[in-house]
Amino acid sequence: MTKIEMTVNGRAASGDVEGRTLLSSFLRDELKLTGTHVGCDTSQCGACVVHVDGEAVKACTMLAVEAAGSEVTTVEGMANADGSLSVIQQAFQDHHGLQCGFCTPGMVMSAAALLKENPKPSEAEVRDYLEGNICRCTGYHNIVKAIMAASGQDVAPVAAE
Amino acid sequence: MYNFDVETPGTVADAVAAMGRDEAQALGGGQTLIPTLKQRLASPSVLVSLSGVAEMKGVCTGDDGQLCIGGATTHATVAREATQYPALAAMASHIGDPAVRNRGTIGGSLANNDPSACYPAGVLGSGATVVTNTREIAADDYFQGMFDTALDEGEIITEVRFPIPEAANYQKFVQPASRFALVGVFVAKFADGVRVAVTGASEDGVFRWSEAEAALSSDFSAGALDGLSLSGDGMISDLHGTGAYRAHLVAVMTKRAVDAVA
């Protein structure tokens, strides 16, 4: 076992892990942050996306020891300081960007990474960025709409009304 | 996953030393290796993580004008920073998805040599040089068949050097489930001739389409490819497409690549 320390959602976190412990397992089982979902565990679905030092990564495809010393943000760290939903989260609610909600943590984290890189993406850019986030419920249109709305853009032209 | 130790060296020298441990294996971005370990298709005792080796990360221009990419440089960094070679940056920007690009590395992609991966086409098409901790390997000698390379046990890719062509383009026909290339073609035009490298198609992995190279070297236009075709024999045949379909796609994608820059 190796003792690791990192900052998770602004707070110091530590724990003992094996070499093979995945970041997703460390967050969920050790830190009890179960907002990070594991949909496939084969690097395909994006439900487990978190930010490590500001970059979106699949937490099921990174070893916990590799995140030692890093700043990690999970969906639990996305709400505003007063506990209200962030602009992106609120937009998902307003535009029905979720149904069962299983993919939502990964969608929100990918959306946040996209908007940091590209604050006013086109619809095509949003769809392209979500390539690695799979949703079995919504058909994506409302997720795209929510992200367009969160970027402060008009959502009326979004396809497939 | 079976358990293993993880070494986190900070220099190439320490990484090479760690690779000397019994049943050690390099860990790049883990985007291929971690899923492989989960399936218990590999069982190293030690993983040597290269992501903390600063001298193996980043993009620069060498004294000879070549583009140098550190072996542990992520696809996202190449997409953002390899501005001297736009076709290569564009190729990197379409590998997998954003989260894969933030972890996956050029060294990992080349060491793995997946028959449908993008970098093998970019490296062979450019006539790049694969630099390891012990030697320099020309692209033409490096790729030795599906998942097979010239690398020796324990050898680490520290850098890849690309000559910059006059014009180049990569065309990827995406296999939407895997996000790899169903077929991908990299065309690069140099002063002394044109190189055409094909991924996703052959059962032997990435290869150069020499007839197309000859035709394009004398006339760099899509029309020069009229009448040229490849046989479906020896091409990958699976539920996504037959060998004949892939052979046809190679010609189509090659024309598109030339059209994009001619």
Ligand SMILES: Cc1cc2nc3c(=O)[nH]c(=O)nc-3n(C[C@H](O)[C@H](O)[C@H](O)COP(=O)(O)OP(=O)(O)OC[C@H]3O[C@@H](n4cnc5c(N)ncnc54)[C@H](O)[C@@H]3O)c2cc1C
């Ligand atoms: C959903 C998904 C989509 C993808 N789509 C594409 C795609 O479209 N095109 C594409 O080309 N790839 C694609 N990939 C693969 C991706 O590019 C991987 O990042 C890459 O193949 C492996 O790189 P890695 O750094 O993650 O290596 P790892 O997974 O860490 O390692 C792979 C192998 O290389 C060895 N290795 C790693 N680094 C080195 C080094 N520096 N020197 C020597 N050996 C080393 C390891 O020991 C291992 O055997 C995809 C992957 C996923 C999960």
Ligand code: FES
């Ligand atoms: S759980 Fe990580 S990609 Fe699906």
Ligand code: FES
């Ligand atoms: S809302 Fe159910 S998977 Fe996306």
